[in-house]
Amino acid sequence: MSGPHGVLAVAHALALVGLRARTVRVECALAPGIPGLRLVGLPDAAVREAGDRVRTAFARCRLDWPKERIVVNLAPADLPKGGSGFDLAIAAAVLVATRQAPESALEGMWAFGELGLDGNVRAVPGVLAAAAGARAAGAERLVVGDPAAPEAALVEGLRVVAVRDLAELAAVLRGEQSMRAAVAAPCDLGPAGPDLRDVRGQAVARRAVELAAAGGHHLLLAGPPGCGKTMLARRLHGLLPPLTLPHALEVASIASLAGERAADDPLSLQPPLREPHHSVSAAGLIGGGSGIPRPGELSLAHRGLLLLDELLETPRWVLDALRQPLERGEVVITRARAAVRYPASVLLVAATNPCPCGYLGSSARACTCRPDRIERYRSRLSGPLLDRLDLQVELRPVEREQLSGPADGEDTATVAARVLAARQVAMRRWGGIRLNRDAPGEALRATSDAAALRTLARTVEELGLSARTFERALRVARTIADLDGAATVTVEHVEEAVAYRLVEAVSV
Numbered sequence: 001m002s003g004p005h006g007v008l009a010v011a012h013a014l015a016l017v018g019l020r021a022r023t024v025r026v027e028c029a030l031a032p033g034i035p036g037l038r039l040v041g042l043p044d045a046a047v048r049e050a051g052d053r054v055r056t057a058f059a060r061c062r063l064d065w066p067k068e069r070i071v072v073n074l075a076p077a078d079l080p081k082g083g084s085g086f087d088l089a090i091a092a093a094v095l096v097a098t099r100q101a102p103e104s105a106l107e108g109m110w111a112f113g114e115l116g117l118d119g120n121v122r123a124v125p126g127v128l129a130a131a132a133g134a135r136a137a138g139a140e141r142l143v144v145g146d147p148a149a150p151e152a153a154l155v156e157g158l159r160v161v162a163v164r165d166l167a168e169l170a171a172v173l174r175g176e177q178s179m180r181a182a183v184a185a186p187c188d189l190g191p192a193g194p195d196l197r198d199v200r201g202q203a204v205a206r207r208a209v210e211l212a213a214a215g216g217h218h219l220l221l222a223g224p225p226g227c228g229k230t231m232l233a234r235r236l237h238g239l240l241p242p243l244t245l246p247h248a249l250e251v252a253s254i255a256s257l258a259g260e261r262a263a264d265d266p267l268s269l270q271p272p273l274r275e276p277h278h279s280v281s282a283a284g285l286i287g288g289g290s291g292i293p294r295p296g297e298l299s300l301a302h303r304g305l306l307l308l309d310e311l312l313e314t315p316r317w318v319l320d321a322l323r324q325p326l327e328r329g330e331v332v333i334t335r336a337r338a339a340v341r342y343p344a345s346v347l348l349v350a351a352t353n354p355c356p357c358g359y360l361g362s363s364a365r366a367c368t369c370r371p372d373r374i375e376r377y378r379s380r381l382s383g384p385l386l387d388r389l390d391l392q393v394e395l396r397p398v399e400r401e402q403l404s405g406p407a408d409g410e411d412t413a414t415v416a417a418r419v420l421a422a423r424q425v426a427m428r429r430w431g432g433i434r435l436n437r438d439a440p441g442e443a444l445r446a447t448s449d450a451a452a453l454r455t456l457a458r459t460v461e462e463l464g465l466s467a468r469t470f471e472r473a474l475r476v477a478r479t480i481a482d483l484d485g486a487a488t489v490t491v492e493h494v495e496e497a498v499a500y501r502l503v504e505a506v507s508v
Contacts, residue, residue, distance in 0.1 A: 007103065009096035012110040012139070013074075013089035014130040015081050017292060018340030019253055021126075021133020023110075025075040026086065028093035033069035037094075041074030044082040053084075053115045054091045061119040061167040066098045080338055082292055084114035085124040088143060091115060091166055092173065101173035108140030113148065119165040121145030126257040128249065131155040141179070143169065149182030151256060151263040154249060185263075187248070190270030193238040194231075197411040201398040202228050208393045208500060210415050213239035214422040215479030216435035217472075218326065218348040218388060220311075223395030224362040229351035230309055234273075236349055237305045238412045241420045242269040247303050250343065254302055258295050271304035278313040282321045286331055287342055293333040298325055299342035311352040316380040322348070326388050329438070350389065352381075364397050390437070390472045391500045422482040436478045444474050448489035452477070456494045465501070473497045 011026040024041075037051035058065045072090055074081050088111040095101040112130045114122040122145050124130075131152040134142045141159040144152050149162035160182040163169045171177035199206065205221060209232050212219040219236070221229040243251060248269050255261035255272075276285060276297040283289060287296035298306060308314065325331045329345040354360040355374045360367040369377075386392075426436050429447070433439055445453060456477070460470045476497035477489045486493070 007097050007099060009093040009103065009106065011089040011093040011096070011106050012134075012137075013086045014110060014112050014133050015079055016083070016085075016126045016129055016133075016257065017080075017338055018295075018342055019129050019257060020341075021130045021136075022079055023133070023137045024079065024081060024086070024089075025073075026089045026093045027073040027075060028090070028097040029071055030066060030068040030097060031071050035067050035069060037070045037072065039072050039074065039090075041072075041077045042080055043074060043086075044080065046084050047074070047081050047086055050084065050087050050090055050115075053087055053117065054094065056117045057087075057091065057115040057119040057166045058094075060117065061165060061170070063095070063166065063170060064098060064100060066094075070094060070097070080292065083124060083126075085112045085126070085130065087115040088113035088121060088145075088169070092143070092169060095170055095173060101170060102175075105173040105175075109143060110134040110137070110139040110141070111143040112152075113143070113145040113163075115166060119167060121163055121165055121169070123148035123151075123263045125259040126253075127152050127263065128154060128253040128256040128261075131158060131160065132249070132253065134158060143172075144182075148263045150185040151252075151261070151265075153182040153184035154252070154267055184267075186266045187245075188266035188268050188270075189242060190268050193412075194235055195412045196235045196238065196415055197407045197409055199228055199231050199235065199409060200403055201408065202232065202395055203409070205232055205393045205395050206409055208391045209233075209236045210239065210419060210483070211476060211479050211500075212236060212347060212349065212391055213416075213419045214436075214483055215390075215426070215475060216347050216437035217390035217476055217479065218437075219350070219391045219393070220386075220389040221349070221351045221393055221395060222354055224360075224364070224397060225353060225358045227395040227397050229395060233307050233309070233349045233351050235412065236347075237271070237273045237307075239416045239419050240271045240305065240347070241416070241423060243271055243303055245269075251303050254295050254299050254342065258300060260300070272301050273305045273307065274301040275307045275309065278308070278310040280314070280318065282318045285318060286321045286325065287333050287340075292338055293335060293340050295342045296331070298322070298344045298346060299331055301346045302343045303345060304347070306346045306348050308348065308350045311350040312377055312380045314380065316382060319380065319385055320382055323382075323385050323388065348389070354394075361394075362397060387466055387468055388472075390476050393500060418483060422479065425482045426479075436475045436482070439475060439478065441471050441474075444471070444478055444489075447478065447481075447487070448474065448494075449491075452489050452491050452494045455491050456498065459494075459498050469501060473501060476500065 009028045013024045014021045127148040135158040153160045161179045325344045331342045355369045359365045477493040480493040
């Protein structure tokens, strides 16, 4: 846009607020005053440093830096801007404002990348979310650095242009060099995990693991050390069906934003598995940090499995932070500068010992814990959080004959096939809802016979359980019916579902 005071160059960049990418209008113009670059529009420290990076990159790439004052406005001004992803758009706007590239070159173009002092364009965490945001904003093409191009190209409907350095960007804007289209990273199913057949005995726990995978039900495994809790929890991951392409992109976007995904990594169709140590902080588990909050382990496990081993070694206030996200399937983090939302639809599997020494109720070894220590230990798992764990299984030590004998259970492939079939039945029944865990209550009742509902209501009242327990047990019963190939939930299915909530190994 030309005027009496020269060219007003307008480029487009992207600001990430959680997983949401907001378009930022980068306006650049020359103004009278002391030579330098002035950034306005609520930039943070990393964005303010862009002036030095851009100016040095211009010099290294033998591009002309104006002797006038340069003013760059990042609009809207009330949107916080953080990170180094604005460098490329600022540099493109300066090129046009100083007439080193035509104004038309910026039409329909968005840019997202960091400039090094040598002029090279580097990848920035969150490029996948930025590419999705650019496409949603109507961008025709997105310019990124070579390292980020394979990841950005995973977003369909957007032309991703790869540039090696600022000199190549200038040549592309001038039309002196053709645009290099990026090639998307390939898809990968990931390596096969450990086999469920390795687990000896524990028939009830194996059944619970299958139910958890089929219906997305949260699972608690309690028992003494060495009885197979962690083995079962990790093998549950292999029972989960592969991700669809849209879900895989969603999972990859979260990993990219957290800086845990290389741009040239294959797009994994394997559901994520996260195993945070029991010393994890609330911010590490849920998300947080200074500035714009970052995703935590809960969001990094989105569409996959979150395994919390040694559950009762984790402080209670950290565990209680899970309560609302598990119910809603998302994390909402509010800070003074921004409120962000991260998806957190996870399958939670927790494993714990029944007491500090681990041997309460064990026939192999006597417990050495005082009653008050046991009570304090168990109190770390609050009643409301325990209420959200649909399947609660107490494991016992495996008999010697089972350990030394042949494998006595099905392998992962066999059970995974049943899990996939049950999930497909649920998806056809509920429409857009994937899992029985998320099915609405009225719809669940409509697929249950009257005797089953009366039996469940009576049991909940007799045991003093909550109304939430009624709904969750009915969802588990629906999954049991799906695995049995039954169209209607019966009394038999309800009785099995309730049996998984009668464990007292970790009751407060």
